[in-house]
Amino acid sequence: MIDWQTIIEKYGPAVWQTSYRLLGNRADAADCFQETFVSALEFSRRQPIKNFSALLMRLATTRAIDQLRKRFHRSDRTVASADWIAVPSTNPGPVQTAQQQELIERLRESLIKLPLPEAQVFCMRYLNDMSYRQIAKELGIKTNTAGVLLHRARAKLRKSFEVSTKEKNEVVL
Amino acid sequence: MKERESDNILEKAVKAINDQQVPPGPPRELANSTITKLNEISSQTNTYSDGRRIRLIERIKVLNSITKVAAAAVLLIMIGYATGRLLSPKSPDIEQLRASLEPAIRNQLVDEMKQYLQLGLTNSYIQLKDDLSQQYRRDLNQFTAYTLVASGAAINQLLEELIESINTAQVQNRQWVAAALGEIELNRLKDNAQLSNAFVTFAAQTEDELVRNRQNMVQILSYAQPDSLVPNRFTDPNNLN
Numbered sequence: 001m002i003d004w005q006t007i008i009e010k011y012g013p014a015v016w017q018t019s020y021r022l023l024g025n026r027a028d029a030a031d032c033f034q035e036t037f038v039s040a041l042e043f044s045r046r047q048p049i050k051n052f053s054a055l056l057m058r059l060a061t062t063r064a065i066d067q068l069r070k071r072f073h074r075s076d077r078t079v080a081s082a083d084w085i086a087v088p089s090t091n092p093g094p095v096q097t098a099q100q101q102e103l104i105e106r107l108r109e110s111l112i113k114l115p116l117p118e119a120q121v122f123c124m125r126y127l128n129d130m131s132y133r134q135i136a137k138e139l140g141i142k143t144n145t146a147g148v149l150l151h152r153a154r155a156k157l158r159k160s161f162e163v164s165t166k167e168k169n170e171v172v173l
Numbered sequence: 174m175k176e177r178e179s180d181n182i183l184e185k186a187v188k189a190i191n192d193q194q195v196p197p198g199p200p201r202e203l204a205n206s207t208i209t210k211l212n213e214i215s216s217q218t219n220t221y222s223d224g225r226r227i228r229l230i231e232r233i234k235v236l237n238s239i240t241k242v243a244a245a246a247v248l249l250i251m252i253g254y255a256t257g258r259l260l261s262p263k264s265p266d267i268e269q270l271r272a273s274l275e276p277a278i279r280n281q282l283v284d285e286m287k288q289y290l291q292l293g294l295t296n297s298y299i300q301l302k303d304d305l306s307q308q309y310r311r312d313l314n315q316f317t318a319y320t321l322v323a324s325g326a327a328i329n330q331l332l333e334e335l336i337e338s339i340n341t342a343q344v345q346n347r348q349w350v351a352a353a354l355g356e357i358e359l360n361r362l363k364d365n366a367q368l369s370n371a372f373v374t375f376a377a378q379t380e381d382e383l384v385r386n387r388q389n390m391v392q393i394l395s396y397a398q399p400d401s402l403v404p405n406r407f408t409d410p411n412n413l414n
Contacts, residue, residue: 004211008204016198021190027303033199034207041211098321100189107186126187154183161182 022064036060054138061123110160118153
């Protein structure tokens with residue numbers, strides 16, 4: 001019998017961080033948090049879990065990307081509903097904060113356009129700081145494949161950023 | 174070049190998403206509700222006990238005992254039905270039963286409908302509130318972004334105008350200074366010419382005067398003095414010879 005309370009106490013903060021970073025607001029992060037643990041429970045019924053941390057990171061990333069997709073499908077807005085209340089007052093300034101939020105939102109928007117495995121690998125590498133080997137093990141792929149997926153994800157994100165910068169410049173002009 | 178730039182932006186975005194302030198969490202209520210939910214789901218489907226499947230023999234055992242219990246229940250029901258049929262004086266009056274039950278059922282249905290509607294309204298209210306707050310935040314963010322862009326453009330325009338006016342003023346000043354310098358130079362040349370002319374005139378006059386004086390001197394020196402005017406050396410008391 002899995003002691004979910006201990007699991008949540010131990011891995012909950014990491015799952016919360018991953019969810020919040022990707023989603024940017026409390027309500028969505030809370031939904032993602034619950035869905036992650038429910039998915040982990042369902043997973044535990046099919047097979048025993050060896051590495052809770054990696055599994056939960058993978059599930060949190062997947063659920064968060066799903067949520068982002070839903071959010072962006074709901075509305076085609078350009079600026080996201082970031083949780084401005086959570087932004088502390090010690091930040092450098094409103095312009096810089098706005099620019100950072102815009103960058104984050106562009107990254108989120110670009111992430112949901114990637115195929116799920118590429119988005120997962122990117123998030124696990126850069127948001128959860130997992131090694132290629134850990135990512136490969138968790139996703140059940142080869143280390144080289146993980147590298148290829150990450151490379152593709154970076155290339156696509158770069159291209160997406162180029163396009164959005166171009167569009168933005170056109171709008172400003 | 175472009176690739177490097179977009180790579181930079183990507184790195185900045187990754188840094189920004191990693192550096193963004195995450196409120197400490199998960200909140201206690203969320204953790205508790207998650208644990209409750211997980212326990213509910215766990216208790217709903219008891220397919221796993223300690224992480225392994227229930228064996229086939231255990232299942233058969235369980236099925237056997239269930240079958241026995243079911244057979245006993247069926248038997249009891251049949252006995253009860255037979256006893257009831259035999260002992261019942263007459264069949265109950267359906268109309269009377271319906272008349273007595275109908276108001277109670279109706280009231281219960283009305284209450285349940287009320288509760289259902291109340292619940293539905295509450296949910297709709299909450300959802301509407303969430304949607305409106307999201308819409309409000311979205312609009313606010315959009316407005317902030319537009320304002321920032323507009324103010325930036327206005328400031329840029331003003332700065333350009335300021336730079337242009339400064340440049341114009343500088344050019345005008347330079348022109349004035351150049352004109353003044355030109356004027357000063359012309360005056361200097363004119364003064365110089367006048368001064369040299371004056372010097373030449375002065376020198377010529379001085380030379381004429383000198384020549385005249387020399388001639389006068391020569392004339393004076395060559396002038397023959399009459400004898401009577403020559404002093405006698407014998408009678409001169411000063412002459413001791």
